[in-house]
Structure formats: C-alpha cells, structure tokens
Amino acid sequence: MLDPKFIRSNPDVVMTGLSNRGAEIAPVENFLSVDEEWRKLTTRLDQLKARRNDASVKIAGLKQKKEDASVILSEMKGLSDEIKSLEDEQKNFEHQIEEIMLSIPNIPHVSVPNGKNCRDNLQVRMWGEKRKFDFTPLPHDELGKKLDILDFDRAAKISGSRFVVYKGLGAALERALISFMLDLHIKENGYTEVMTPAMVLPESMRGTGQLPKFEEELFRCRDDELYLIPTAEVPVTNLHREEILPKESLPIKYAAWTPCFRREAGSYGKDVKGIIRQHQFNKVELVKFVEPEKSYDELEKLTADAELVLKKLNLPYRVMQLCAGDLGFSAAKTYDIEVWFPSENQYREISSCSNFESFQARRAGIRYRPAKDAKPEFVHTLNGSGLAVGRCFAAILENYQTKEGKLEIPEVLRRYL
C-alpha cells in the first residue's frame, strides 16, 4: 500500500511510476476524489461529534442537579440521528478508499529501468564458467527418471499434474540442499532460522500483497478461512504484523524453509516437463526488516547472500535487474538470479530478491521507532529466495551429470548425504 499522504501531495509522481510499470492510473484519480469527499465529511462529522460530547457533559450536569434536561435532550436526538447517517456515508467512503488502495501496486524505485516485460530486463553481472560437455547433456527430468530418483508418473497418480515424487537419493539430495542452504544463511550470512505454518489467514495474505488481487494463484481450504502459502515470504513477513519493533532489533534477518503451493492458473502448457513449475515445491526464503535509509544496501547484500549458494555449488548464473514492467505487484526493485540449464542452453530464474520499501509494512502495520520519543515509522521489508530448492535440484542434475548418465555430487553437499 502506498502512503495516502504521498499520493495527495505527489499525484503526478505516483501516476508516472505506475505508468512506467504498465499499471492503470485511474485508481489514483479515483482515490483523490473519494479522499477529498471523505475528508470534507470527516471534518464535518468531527465537529458534530464535538457538539454531542459537549452536550453530554451538560446533560450529565443537569441530571446531577436534578434539573430538567428535556430541551437539550430532544435537540441531541436529532443531532445523533444526523451523526449516525453521516457515519454510514463515511464508512462507505472508507471501504472504497481501502479497496482502491489495496489494488494499487508499488511504484518502481528511481534506479529501475523502464521496459515492458522480461525482454527488457538488464543483465547486472554473470558468474561461473559454463561446463563444456563432450556429450549431449540430458534434461534434468530424463536424468532423474533414469537414475530412479524422480517419479512423475506416480506423483500424477496420487496428486495429478505438476507434482513429483523424490525417491531414494533424490529425496536425500533435496533434503541435503535444504540443510545446506539453511546452514549457510544461518552460520555464514547471519540469519535466524524460523519454521512457520504453511497455512495462513487472509489477513496475512493481504499483508504481503497476495490478496485481494491474486486469489486465483492460491490454494484455499474449503471449510476454513485458510490459504496454503505460495512462499515463506507470507508467514515470515507477517511474524511482525501490527508490531512496533525496537530500533536496536533492526535489521531483523530470517531464513525459513517451507513448502510453497501455487495453482499456476494461466500457465497451462508452460514448463510442463520436469520440476521447474510445480504446484508444490520447497524453498528456502530470506526475509529482512530494515530501517528505510538502509534498505537498498540491504537489497544488495540479500542478493549476494542468495548468490553465495550458487557460488558454493559452483553453478553458473547471472543476475538480472527487472525493468519496471516486469516488477511484481508489491516490489519497488527486484533482482532475479538465473541459473544455467545446459540441456536448454539457457538461464532460468532460481531466485527473486526484492525491496518492497514500506509497501508491505504499511499493509501489515510493521513499524519501528526511529528515536526515543519519535513517532513510529514503517520499516522496509525485503525478501529473496535463497534458493528455490527444486529448481536448484534440477540445475545440479543438469550441470553435474556424467557421460555415463550418472550424477556427481557437488563438494559442499557431500557431508549432507
């Protein structure tokens, strides 16, 4: 959610930012007019209430002295009715404003390049050497089947399409990756591990921006008001919903492994082979709560923390900066990390690291006190995959396969297997 005061005083900045990312500007105009009405009404209503409060004191005084209060009483009856009907109107405006505000995406940071879609993203850097194969590398799913460590058929039998069963060494490798990533972030990068529920209330989804706009992306329980999380970003960011954090506690850095659940509505026919796009997958997520002035430095560090996983695994990757048109709803700036898939001869996203500035914090009410006696301010939140485990598994299969159709285990993972 954007700052209403900022929209009021800088409508042109907001509209430019939104157009740059290809979003509608109508909601902003809509907000400005409803907000105007709301303020007029609120001022009037507050005055009427002030009168009512005065009268209340007088009535109490008269009753105390056993004097007649019927005149002022009947006056107040009318006033009270007026207040009630104006309050209904006010509530109506407030609901409208809330709905509008929740539908407006974040505006891109000044450093974000313009562009329409992923083709306009900028390569920031590249790391690692692509291995020269003296044979044709197999796609990860074929190798996985051959090694009997991935079972797509039985997964389809028990759960339908876009699921996979990890078997034997496959299950162990997935588990090893999770442990390796968590250990790295906890011991070397200074994050605190948390293990959270994978089901959350609608308020939590609203806090991070998945609701109300992207409900079709989520799995929802039929009989309970609960959603399966599409990313650990949701429960972890919401850990501090409606809190005022002590300044000394910042930056707060969490690392969490969770399963993630996505309906993938609208991506029929996309990445149907392999484990790239599943309804359920494992992810180690990094989440930070930081002071506003430091959030862009923290974004660079966060991205570096995620990159370190790939460096240690010796997997070639590149870092892309998303253009305005490719930014997610809540993000102000995002780096995607893409890992090399030799069988496809292309890089594929394995991590997305974003600064949300105060967008999520405002929705979720996450604040801190900049100084003693100062008013609370919204923190900046950031998160990034560190990394998507399934995609990392696939990248290892592809990059570490041998001519004989076997798999070499990356050095850093051996102690976990």
Add this chain to the structure above:
RNA sequence: GGAAGGGUGGCCGAGUGGCUUAAGGCGCUCGCUUGGAAAGCGUGUGUACCGAAAGGUACCGUGGGUUCAAAUCCCACCCCUUCCGCCA
C-alpha cells in the same frame, strides 16, 4: 465435539450508563535528593485520523444494536485459558 471462565495503555489490574480526561500498581523518562547509588519525592509516559495552527475526533477482542450518551446493557462472531471426550 461438550462444559466453564476470560479478552481493558509496554506489563499487571480496577471499572454500579454520565466528574472516566480509563483508577491504582509495575516498568520506563526526566528532575529533586546524594560523594555516588538505592530508597523516597515530584514529573512525564499509547495509537491513528482531520487541521496551517489552535484544536478536534476515534480506539477497552471484532462487528452490529439499544440510548441524548456505551469499556459498562443486548445480539452475533473471533481468539485465549482450564476441565471432559476423541486422536497423532
């Protein structure tokens, strides 16, 4: 699932519809005191919104209702605790 009891400022905890501007305590702030501290005394101590300001308004789990007036009365819902039942 059944029964009972509860949700009030950072915490504890009062609160017969109107001198409630939410008592009192703890904690914390600043000051007095002191060689320094403790104790003691005093002072301050929530959040949000509107407003240039003065000031005003709202908030006692949530949402409705009654009333001139609700933390207080009524209704519904949510959550927590304890006990019973069932179950890993």
